[in-house]
Amino acid sequence: MDPVVMIPGLGSDGAVWQPTIDLLSPDVECQVGDTLSDDSLPGMAARILKHAPPKFALAGVSMGGMVALEIMRVAADRVARLFLCDTNARPDTPEQTTRRRSANAAMLATDDLAALAAPSIACMVHPKADLRVRDALLQMTLRVGAATYVRQNEAVMARRDLLSVLTTIAVPTMVVVGADDRMTPPAFSQAISEAVSGATIRVIPECGHLPPIEKPTAVARLIREWLQGGRSPQ
Template sequence: MDPLVLVPGLLCTEALYAPQIGELAGAGAAISVADHRQDDTIAAIATRLLAAAPPRFALAGLSMGGYIAMEVMRRAPDRVTRLMLLDTSARPDSAEQTANRRRLMALADSGRFDQVTPALFPLFVHEDRQEDVALREIVTQMAAATGPHAFIRQQSAILGRPDSRPSLAAIACPTTIVVGDGDRLTPPELAREMRELIPGGRLEVVAGAGHLPTLETPGAVTAVMRGWLGAV
């Protein structure tokens, strides 16, 4: 099984993938989680990832992690044996998305970081999981571990990311795209767009999940990852 590099999303830590790490490491996978908190550009984060990664590896990124994964594919496609893009988009932000990011950055910069997670949680999870106390606690803990300064760096990186759609046709490794059927931040139509642009891309729509299916429906995502890692 290829070494696996996982890239978390905005405000997320390795806890985003805890269910998958537990299962896949037990099956013999060598797993590392990329550091996406230190830099304020997608390019710099990708450079840091590549410096720490094995010579060749499978790569999976969720949301912001997907933006980083697509940058890695532009920089070092020969090092990636297979690619998984979860709940992400190849498009740049819309004007509305940019305004929302800047509003949340202003909260964090003015000492009101504690208001960021309550604003984002309803968008992070499926509509049926809005009252999931355990899930909310995990998201809150990941945000606290990230902190306001890293959050601002992450948002700055996201705001400056390129349009990845023109580069998707060059992806030649086996690629699986995963999206929760109730994802409101990067909905299934954006996943279908990526599937159509990536040669041979496969799409898995996860029932009952929103933007964080690795935590919302962990068994389903782990099963998809197992099949992806074992695919010839």
């Protein structure tokens, strides 16, 4: 099977994918892309491409899906398969931009990042999400830090409309979404799957915005299905 490059979402590091990676190991080679060092989605895409294998399968969650589409825009020939999880190809609405700016201001002003992050984590995950998942997300938020979160959020706000990329995708594509995602509701993923020729869509029950850490067993199963389905272009 192709090695899989996995891209984390906003305010995330490799921990968001680790439970899924653990379930795929050792027979699926996984590499987590660096989204913590750049101030634009194209910059993140370029860094990931620099360190990725010559040919790879590509999986992105949330902001990571946006970075994955940037990679498809500039280096589609290197991507064998595409897995888009709880993401959005459209630019922000004015209301979304306003919320992001408010979030950035709060992040830079707080002296208690843990207290500030708790309501956001509660919004991201399903109400039934395990407390260990919530704690892992909190610890991840503290590791990533406010400055990196703000830099990533600015990059997301500045993103181009990625809808035009969708119609150019010619590799096996799976679109996955948590049924109860309140941040990028299933309609966003449905629109992506309809725009990508031959794409399949899978909805994970009782799951919020971050399936790779909320429902790793389901995500690992879907990744195996995705990797084994059809033929990878040569």
